[in-house]
């Protein structure tokens with residue numbers, strides 16, 4: 001990877017993929033879709049439940065969660081992960097809902113670490129992390145992302161509606177003390193809500209060495225209140241920071257990572273921008289998801305999915321499950337379609353899918 005001067009031009013490698021002439025789904029070899037995208041990354045949700053009610057994700061009152069009988073049991077989670085690994089998944093991220101609400105989370109991490117993924121990570125809101133960070137690391141967790149949308153206690157409370165900033169900052173310290181590094185901090189940027197903290201978060205990244213990832217607000221909130229005018233574009237985020245501390249883009253055109261990375265030109269650390277709305281990176285997407293109730297989804301915005309849990313509970317073999325995963329990937333559309341006329345949001349919101 002090489003650093004180049006900051007650029008806010010469209011990224012050609014991040015446009016939509018071209019169809020390649022594959023006329024039948026391969027039943028062995030890489031986990032590939034009809035457009036030739038090889039899938040290596042799985043987001044596995046261990047619960048749809050969350051203890052926060054972030055404005056961009058869940059309603060303040062009336063959030064409904066799945067009955068526990070519908071969730072994948074620990075053995076089922078591990079089996080699906082093992083099958084996913086056998087068909088080509090090398091990177092696994094645990095998510096939710098809030099994954100640390102799952103009582104067996106340390107056991108789940110330990111058993112998944114045994115599967116042999118190259119990368120095993122977890123995304124959390126940080127509210128329950130500090131007491132178990134060391135146990136998670138000892139169980140084999142390699143890295144962690146912590147969500148934090150404001151560095152001002154009162155605003156944090158108004159966005160997240162539960163929990164406290166102090167707890168989340170303490171969780172970041174605990175994660176680093178446990179060796180869960182590099183620590184990434186996820187910030188959903190919303191116009192008129194926290195976009196006046198972009199420079200504060202950049203200063204935070206410089207001061208702490210943590211990789212702050214600015215995420216464009218996506219139409220995945222349970223209350224369906226999202227408006228395009230609420231989105232602060234990745235370009236605007238970069239421009240705002242670049243005016244204070246010049247940035248250099250890290251050229252990773254071959255990368256499937258959702259974040260476009262930038263380093264501070266003076267060597268003061270790095271940030272990322274996840275511009276799913278304004279600069280979709282579907283052309284390089286290598287991700288699939290399994291929801292907490294075991295549905296395989298080939299895209300955050302997919303409007304169809306297939307239940308691995310039902311197959312598994314009906315007695316499917318590992319080979320059957322592997323084929324089901326391949327079929328789900330094979331069906332993937334060229335892009336998420338968010339900017340197409342007639343775009344329809346998925347039925348599930350972010351916390352029900354697993355971000």
Ligand code: SAM
Pocket residue numbers: 050056057095096097098099123124125145146147186187188215216217218219220221350351354355
């Ligand atoms: N509970 C964990 C957490 O808070 O990080 C993991 C699940 S959460 C759904 C995963 C990520 O999705 C978080 O970083 C969160 O900020 C992000 N997210 C949720 N709703 C979003 C939305 N509408 N647009 C963009 N990001 C969103």
